[in-house]
Amino acid sequence: MSRGIGKAAYKPVGVLMGIAAGTVAGVIFRQVWKVTAGDGEAPSATDEDRRWGEILAAAALQGAIFAVVRAAVDRGGAIGVRRLTGRWPD
Numbered sequence: 737m738s739r740g741i742g743k744a745a746y747k748p749v750g751v752l753m754g755i756a757a758g759t760v761a762g763v764i765f766r767q768v769w770k771v772t773a774g775d776g777e778a779p780s781a782t783d784e785d786r787r788w789g790e791i792l793a794a795a796a797l798q799g800a801i802f803a804v805v806r807a808a809v810d811r812g813g814a815i816g817v818r819r820l821t822g823r824w825p826d
Contacts, residue, residue, distance in 0.1 A: 746813065746814065746817045746825030749813050749816070749817060750810065750813055750825075753809045753810070753812075753813045754806070754809070754810075756809065757802075757805050757806045757808075757809040757810075758802070758806075760805050760809075761798075761801050761802040761805040761806065764801050764805065765778065765797065765798045765801045765802070766778065768797065768801065769794060769797065772797075773790075773794075778794045778798070779791045779794050781795070
């Protein structure tokens with residue numbers, strides 16, 4: 737099997753899994769925010785009634801959750817492609 741097959745097989749899987757990762761990360765973030773802040777809604781950067789610290793904390797938490805979920809999904813997808821094709825997607 738050529739080296740490009742693993743990469744080619746991973747491209748469409750990676751796109752779909754990226755969309756799923758974003759959705760899952762959003763759900764996790766909303767739940768974590770609700771528990772940690774005791775607030776139903778995370779602040780928007782343009783929310784006039786929220787302080788800088790709260791907005792930046794929410795953005796940092798959201799970014800960290802997204803990065804962890806995306807890394808887990810990407811890694812799982814790569815492992816799946818290797819199992820199907822015998823090659824690791826580079």
